[in-house]
Amino acid sequence: MIWLVAMPRSLLLFFFVRLCTESNPTRTTIFERGVTSLEHAYDAVVIGAGNGGLTAAATMAKAGKSVLLLEQHNLPGGFATSFVRGRFEFEPSLHELCDVGSPENPGEVRRLLQDTLGIQAEFLPVPEAYRLITTAEGKENLNVVMPFGVKEFVDQMEAYVPGSRKSMERFLSLCESIMAALAYIGASGGKADAKVLMKEHANFLKCGGYSVSRILSALHMPKKAQRILCAYWCYVGVSTKELNFALFAAMLYKYLTKGAWIPRMRSHELSTALEMRVRELGGEIWYNTKAEQILTENGRVTGVKTSRGEIKTAHVLACCSPNAVFGDMMEFSDIPQQQTRMVNARRIGARGFVVYLGLNRTADELGLKDYSYFIYESMDTVKEAARADGFNNHPMQATVCLNRANPDCSPPGTCIMSFTTLYNKDVWGSVPAADYVSKKREVAEHMIRDFERQVGVSLTPYIEEIEIATPVTMARYTLNPEGAMYAYSCGGWDTMLPRLMMLKEDQIVPGIRFAGGYGPRIYGYSSTYLNGELTAKLTLADMKEAGE
Amino acid sequence: MNDFNFHVKPIGLMDMLYFKKMVPARQKALSCGSAEPFSAERGANKLAALLHPKEQRLTIAEVIRHGADAKTFVLTGEPLAPFRAGQYLSFRLTIGSSVLTRPYSISSSPKWASEGKYAVTIKRQMDGFASPWILDHWKAGDAVTASGPEGTFCYEPLRDTKRVIGLAGGCGITPFLSMAYAIRDGIEDFELTLLYGSRKECDILYHGELAKIAKETSKVKVVNILSDEQKEGYEYGFITAERIRAACGGEVCSVFLCGPAAMYAFVDKELEKLGLERKYIRHELYPAPASPAKIPGYPGIANGTLTLSVRLYAETKNVPMRADETVLTALERAGITVPSRCRGGECGFCRTRVISGEVFLPEALDHRRMADLAAGYIHPCCSYPLGNLSIEVWPE
Numbered sequence: 012m013i014w015l016v017a018m019p020r021s022l023l024l025f026f027f028v029r030l031c032t033e034s035n036p037t038r039t040t041i042f043e044r045g046v047t048s049l050e051h052a053y054d055a056v057v058i059g060a061g062n063g064g065l066t067a068a069a070t071m072a073k074a075g076k077s078v079l080l081l082e083q084h085n086l087p088g089g090f091a092t093s094f095v096r097g098r099f100e101f102e103p104s105l106h107e108l109c110d111v112g113s114p115e116n117p118g119e120v121r122r123l124l125q126d127t128l129g130i131q132a133e134f135l136p137v138p139e140a141y142r143l144i145t146t147a148e149g150k151e152n153l154n155v156v157m158p159f160g161v162k163e164f165v166d167q168m169e170a171y172v173p174g175s176r177k178s179m180e181r182f183l184s185l186c187e188s189i190m191a192a193l194a195y196i197g198a199s200g201g202k203a204d205a206k207v208l209m210k211e212h213a214n215f216l217k218c219g220g221y222s223v224s225r226i227l228s229a230l231h232m233p234k235k236a237q238r239i240l241c242a243y244w245c246y247v248g249v250s251t252k253e254l255n256f257a258l259f260a261a262m263l264y265k266y267l268t269k270g271a272w273i274p275r276m277r278s279h280e281l282s283t284a285l286e287m288r289v290r291e292l293g294g295e296i297w298y299n300t301k302a303e304q305i306l307t308e309n310g311r312v313t314g315v316k317t318s319r320g321e322i323k324t325a326h327v328l329a330c331c332s333p334n335a336v337f338g339d340m341m342e343f344s345d346i347p348q349q350q351t352r353m354v355n356a357r358r359i360g361a362r363g364f365v366v367y368l369g370l371n372r373t374a375d376e377l378g379l380k381d382y383s384y385f386i387y388e389s390m391d392t393v394k395e396a397a398r399a400d401g402f403n404n405h406p407m408q409a410t411v412c413l414n415r416a417n418p419d420c421s422p423p424g425t426c427i428m429s430f431t432t433l434y435n436k437d438v439w440g441s442v443p444a445a446d447y448v449s450k451k452r453e454v455a456e457h458m459i460r461d462f463e464r465q466v467g468v469s470l471t472p473y474i475e476e477i478e479i480a481t482p483v484t485m486a487r488y489t490l491n492p493e494g495a496m497y498a499y500s501c502g503g504w505d506t507m508l509p510r511l512m513m514l515k516e517d518q519i520v521p522g523i524r525f526a527g528g529y530g531p532r533i534y535g536y537s538s539t540y541l542n543g544e545l546t547a548k549l550t551l552a553d554m555k556e557a558g559e
Numbered sequence: 560m561n562d563f564n565f566h567v568k569p570i571g572l573m574d575m576l577y578f579k580k581m582v583p584a585r586q587k588a589l590s591c592g593s594a595e596p597f598s599a600e601r602g603a604n605k606l607a608a609l610l611h612p613k614e615q616r617l618t619i620a621e622v623i624r625h626g627a628d629a630k631t632f633v634l635t636g637e638p639l640a641p642f643r644a645g646q647y648l649s650f651r652l653t654i655g656s657s658v659l660t661r662p663y664s665i666s667s668s669p670k671w672a673s674e675g676k677y678a679v680t681i682k683r684q685m686d687g688f689a690s691p692w693i694l695d696h697w698k699a700g701d702a703v704t705a706s707g708p709e710g711t712f713c714y715e716p717l718r719d720t721k722r723v724i725g726l727a728g729g730c731g732i733t734p735f736l737s738m739a740y741a742i743r744d745g746i747e748d749f750e751l752t753l754l755y756g757s758r759k760e761c762d763i764l765y766h767g768e769l770a771k772i773a774k775e776t777s778k779v780k781v782v783n784i785l786s787d788e789q790k791e792g793y794e795y796g797f798i799t800a801e802r803i804r805a806a807c808g809g810e811v812c813s814v815f816l817c818g819p820a821a822m823y824a825f826v827d828k829e830l831e832k833l834g835l836e837r838k839y840i841r842h843e844l845y846p847a848p849a850s851p852a853k854i855p856g857y858p859g860i861a862n863g864t865l866t867l868s869v870r871l872y873a874e875t876k877n878v879p880m881r882a883d884e885t886v887l888t889a890l891e892r893a894g895i896t897v898p899s900r901c902r903g904g905e906c907g908f909c910r911t912r913v914i915s916g917e918v919f920l921p922e923a924l925d926h927r928r929m930a931d932l933a934a935g936y937i938h939p940c941c942s943y944p945l946g947n948l949s950i951e952v953w954p955e
Contacts, residue, residue, distance in 0.1 A: 051873070085898055085910055085953065095907070095926045096711065098837075184563060209575065214565045220578035221567060229567040280930040287934060297872060298953040299898060319872055338597040348594050356592025362603065371838050440602015444609055444641050445673060456717060474718045475838035478711075486607040494603040509585040516586075 052323040053079045053295075054559070055550060056315045057330060058302040061089025061489070062536060063527030064330030065285035066543025067550075069128050071328070072292035074551050079322060080289060081315070083301045088282030089330070089489050089527070090496065091536065096476040098422050099369035102429065103480065104496070105278045106246075106383060106411055107137045107271035109262060109537045118269040120537045123544055130284040137271035137416045140164070142381040143242040144465050146405065147388035154465075155239055156381060159270045168236055178232035182240070185226070186264035188214035189257050215257070219508060223251040223259045238390035245385065245409050246535065248361035248399075248433050249502030250392040258507050258533075271383075273416055278536070305340045305523065310347070312522025325559070326550050330527035330543070333357075334492045350519040357505060360497025360534060361399065361433040362482035364406075366455040369476035374414045374426045378468045382415035384408070386465050399435045402450075406432040408458050425475070430458045437493040439482040451479045497535075498528030507533050514549065524550055612640050612707045613955075614651070617677070619701045625764055628683040629730065630694055631666065634703065639672045642708030644741035645734040645843070648679065649706040649900040654692050659891040660899045661689045662846070664817070665708065666733040666765075668740030680764060682730035688849075709900050712817065712843040714738060714749050719813035720839070722750040724806045726798050726826055728818025729757065732764050734843060735817065739772045739779045752780045752806045756798050756822065758787040782806065797825060800832040811835070817843035844903035847924055847941035850883045854921045859945045867944070869895060870914065870951040886911070886918065886939035886948065897939070897952045904941035911939050916948035 057068045060082035068080040086092060090104040111134055112118035117126075124130050140157040155171050158164060161183060169176045192215035196203045208216060218226050223244075227237045241251050243263060251259070274280040289296060297319065304316035305327055314323045329336050333354045337346050370377065387395050387407045395407055413420045413427040421427045432454075442450050455477070463470055482494030491498070501507060510517070510531040517531070518524060528534030530542030567574050621633040647662045667678035684690045697703070712734055714723060725735040732755055741747040757763045760783075769781045784794040784802070794802065803814065814835065816826060823842060830840055848854060852861040861883035869876045869890065880889035887909060890897050899909040904924035913935045920927075924941035939950070 085908060093928050093930070095905075095928060100929055181563060181565070185565060188565075213571060213575070214563075216578045217565055217567065217571050217574035220574070220581050225567060229565070276929040276933070279928050280933075283930040283934045283936075299955050300872075300953065334597055343596050349590070351594050351596070352592035353589045354592065354597060355595070356589045371836060437602045440604070440606055442606070444606060447606065447610065447641070448643060452715075452717060459717070471717065473838075475836075477715055477718050482603040483607045483610065486601075486603040487611045490604070492604065493601050494607070504581070504585045504588045506581070509581040512582050513585060 051079070051320065053077045054324065054554070055079075055326040055328060056081065056302075056322055056324045057328045057526070058315070058336075059089065059330030059527060060084075060087040060282075060286070060296065060298075061330045061527045062091050062282070062539035063530055063543035063546065064089075064328070065282060065289065066123070066128070066540045067328045067330065067526040067547040068289045068294050068296075069285055069292060070544050070547035071550065072289055072294035073128065074547070076551070076554070078289075078294045079324075080294060080296045081300050081302050081317060082296070082298050083490065084488060085298050086279075086282075087286040087296070088279055090485070091278035091282045093277035093279035094478070096367075096478055097369060099425070099427055099476050100277060100420075101367045101369070101427060101478065102273075102277040102413060103365065103367075104363065105273060105536055106409060106431070107273055107416075108134070109271065109535070110265045110269055111272035111537075112269035116269065118265060120540055123540055124281070124285075127544075128285070128288055130281070130288050132281050132284050133275040134272040135275055135417050137273060137382050139381060139383070140266060140271070141242050141383045141385055143239060144384065144386045145238075145389050146386065146461070146465055148390070151235075153235075153238060153390065157239065157242070159267055161267050164267050168239060171239060172233050172236040175233050175236035178230045179236065181230050182227070182232065182260075183264070185214055185218050185230075185256075186260045188212060189219065189260050190264060191215070192219075193261075218260075219255075219257040221256050223254045223256050226256040227251075241390060241392060242385045244392050245387075245407060245433060247501060248396075248435075248497045249500055250396040252393055253502035255501070255506035255508065258501065273413075275417060275420075302340060305336065307341070307345055307520070307522075310345075310520065312520065325522055325557075326553065327523045328526050328546050328550055329523060329529075330525075331490065332492055332495075332498070332529055333525060335490060336523065347519050353517070353519065358500040358502070359437075359493050359495045360500040360528075361435055362437070362439065362494050363480070363485060363496035364432050364434060364439075364454060364482065365480045366430040366458055367476075367478045367480070368428045368430075368459070368470065368474055369421065370426050370428065370470060370473040371424065371475040372426065372473045373424060374412050377426065377470065377473065379412040379415065379426065379428070379466070382412055384410040384462070384466065386410065386461060396435065399433045401434075401436065401438050402454070404457055405461055406454065406458060408432050408462065410458075410462055428470070430455075430462060432458060433496075434482060437482070440493060447483070451481055455479050498533070501533045507531070521553075609638065610640055610707070615640065615648075615705050615707065617703050617705055619697055619699050619703060620676070622697070622699055625680070626761060628694070629680060629764060630697075631678050631680040632697060633667075634677045634679070634705075635675050637675050639675055639677060640707045641672050642669055642677075643713040644669055644737040644747060645713040646708040646710045647734075647901075648677065649709060651704045651706075651896075652689055652692070654689065656894050657892045658894050658896045659689065659888075660706075660902065661693075662709070662901055664710075664712075664733040664737065664843070666736045668737065668744050669746050670740070670744045680730065680733045680736075682764075686849075706900055709906060710844070712815070712841065714747055716749065718838070719749070719841075720811060722752065722807075722810060722812045724803060724812050724814045725751055725753045726803070726814060726816045726818070726822075727753060727755045728798075728822035729762070730764065731816075731818030731822070731843065732769075733817075735815070736765055736769065739769065742778050743772050743776045750778045752782070754782050754784060754798050754802055754806060756784045756786060756818070759785060760788060760790055760793065798822070798829065800829040803829065803833060811839065813839045813841065815841050815843070820845055820848070844901055844905045846902040847885055847904065847921070849885075849888070851919060851921075851943035852883060854919075856921065857919055857943070859919055859943065861943075865944050866947045867893075868914075868947070868949040869893075870949070871895065871954060880944055880948065882944060884943070886937070886942045886944060886950070889944075890939065890952065895952065896954045898955050899940055902940045904938050907938065909938050909940050911937055912951040913937055914949040914951055916950075917945040918942040918948065919945055
């Protein structure tokens with residue numbers, strides 16, 4: 012799962028004026044001020060210490076606001092964590108981070124985490140973009156490896172699909188138009204000139220509203236090239252007929268120009284670094300503490316009731332689902348009808364299933380040459396997405412051999428793999444409890460065997476540790492509805508651009524904003540960090556407006 | 560930029576209008592959602608709550624004696640979380656002013672859980688704190704609180720060989736008993752050969768029960784080994800490499816171990832002689848020793864009283880801490896109920912932030928995440944203080 016997107020952070024400026032929010036690092040916390048436990052009051056309360064919540068809390072604290080971060084679990088990160096089995100430490104969900112870039116050519120995420128928030132973390136580059144294998148297309152089956160780098164990608168595509176170069180160049184030209192338009196919109200400080208957009212960024216406006224399939228057809232891209240180009244579709248989890256072109260193009264372009272990166276000590280390294288930074292900046296973090304109720308008066312947030320007592324605040328930044336906030340933490344009668352309609356209208360995003368293997372042979376010994384493998388029955392993504400509606404014997408998989416980017420991630424002589432598939436419906440929720448373990452194993456076995464067959468390797472005899480996470484596991488740790496990994500689907504009408512253009516009207520209850528995967532920049536690691544920052548900045552703007 | 564006049568529809572302006580429609584389309588879709596309260600039918604969340612309850616309130620339905628020093632407690636509750644044979648429950652106990660946890664393997668068949676029953680078998684540890692108290696106090700009708708089922712000491716066909724050699728010592732038979740039941744009841748499908756070490760015949764737990772299961776299914780075999788008594792029908796001595804090799808019958812087999820630390824120390828050496836790859840050897844975790852004095856590499860003096868400064872949400876408390884006990888024990892004696900389950904460093908529930916001070920964490924019990932190690936987090940269940948300590952915890 013996944014690791015997305017990648018609109019410039021400057022795009023934020025399209026929607027509000029940048030605030031002067033430099034921190035006052037010597038600010039005292041509520042404890043140091045000697046306030047007793049009954050009188051907790053914070054400028055803001057963040058619910059959930061996932062990527063978005065951690066980033067939001069750090070951003071608020073950096074702006075000199077007192078902030079309390081609540082987390083029901085005993086450690087930070089949400090999906091961005093790690094777990095240990097035997098002598099292996101597994102990465103639960105990250106495949107690769109988008110928009111990190113090298114220190115010399117940093118992307119938005121590296122700039123946010125390292126420059127703006129000042130966290131310490133070591134990123135390692137992923138060697139190649141992907142190996143893509145399709146298995147049920149007969150003579151059309153694909154088995155290709157695509158590199159990072161714009162030129163390298165286009166050249167490799169031409170080698171696989173002679174005659175694709177022109178359409179690929181046009182595709183990349185559209186990518187550049189999208190990036191340039193977004194940069195212009197960002198730099199305009201919220202005053203983008205429609206005439207300038209139409210004159211200088213016409214291609215952005217002409218392609219930005221359509222689906223990926225529609226644009227690739229309009230570019231007359233050879234079918235095979237289209238199929239190879241769309242391998243990353245499962246990182247968003249909606250078919251290319253539903254997937255917004257601007258979103259996909261921005262993601263792919265970022266991967267090609269900035270590469271993909273992973274933290275050395277699993278994503279728990281980033282979560283821990285952010286957690287420590289929140290504290291350094293004067294923020295407070297409470298683990299094992301559940302936000303039970305959001306208190307409102309006259310439709311405005313006044314506090315949060317927790318398992319530890321009541322906290323006064325006028326601003327809640329929720330790094331959890333709107334279903335949890337409006338379904339579990341507020342009385343139905345206190346929720347404006349428009350808000351209820353909004354939550355009910357949205358489609359729960361893909362649920363993840365992951366098999367983790369600690370193998371007692373090296374990647375070389377096993378013949379695992381690549382880091383990232385996509386194995387689909389076909390590149391008919393509509394069909395493929397439909398297969399994810401239920402159980403099937405050959406689930407699509409996005410598989411990683413972690414050692415290929417992080418050679419020392421496991422002890423000498425071993426390696427780590429993870430196999431991820433997606434479900435578009437709550438099928439795991441209807442598995443009888445008595446069959447749960449065997450069903451997990453059955454799906455895991457299908458995925459491992461498919462991989463062995465398609466890549467031509469043998470893994471099973473070398474399994475030293477195995478763990479399996481299902482949507483039920485993810486529901487346990489994140490409390491997301493149906494264990495969703497991809498928050499609300501960004502297919503069709505609910506894609507990123509309109510979400511960003513509706514920031515103001517999406518906020519119905521004053522004082523509640525959503526960081527994390529349910530935020531405007533959609534789900535995926537990179538997006539959730541950026542959502543956290545965006546949500547904090549919007550909240551700071553709210554505060555400024557209210558004269559706080 | 561290699562710009563070109565792109566269009567999808569015949570006239571580019573129509574494409575721009577299409578772009579403009581994104582917002583109204585989303586507005587319309589959002590306004591069409593139902594105005595009814597959100598559906599509670601979220602299967603994955605319900606199943607997660609059933610499989611992984613934060614705690615389970617149980618009633619002691621029956622107490623079964625095994626000689627003078629062990630008892631089986633049959634526990635009932637509704638509903639009970641299903642478990643995998645080999646898993647344990649962590650019980651929350653209040654003994655005097657101490658609030659503590661203890662993990663005990665479930666000894667009953669997984670089938671029982673669906674009928675609202677678990678069993679745990681607890682043996683008196685002579686110098687123990689909790690087990691004597693439990694054996695002396697728990698009685699039928701009492702209410703007890705346990706965690707959901709935890710632990711990974713389970714058979715896994717994708718990883719383990721079809722034939723598993725179980726090496727049990729003393730009360731370490733309990734997870735294997737559950738596995739044997741699971742095989743008999745058709746819940747697990749593997750062959751289990753048990754080498755069960757006891758001092759004397761009378762110390763063998765579930766002697767008759769195990770013999771009965773071995774008669775009911777050919778997949779379970781039991782070899783009783785007595786160390787302190789020579790008796791007909793029993794092997795005499797210890798769980799040696801020879802005996803393990805014989806049980807394997809020339810095949811490579813997965814070997815599971817559960818028993819006291821002394822048994823692990825002996826059997827691990829024997830297993831080395833077999834030259835098995837690490838994947839074939841699995842230890843049930845064992846609780847950290849009460850005192851660090853005899854742990855190899857311990858640099859402290861294991862003597863004296865120290866101060867543990869504990870940051871708890873809104874306040875800081877100073878509590879006394881003995882130099883020869885774990886940080887978790889000091890917290891528990893002070894009545895601070897930090898989360899803990901396995902008490903052997905593995906589960907990570909007790910993850911705690913060190914503000915200042917040093918601890919000793921035995922390498923064999925150190926299962927911390929790399930980033931936690933780097934950031935100074937500890938698992939207090941297996942951390943021994945090397946001086947005064949200041950920590951932050953978040954009690955449940």
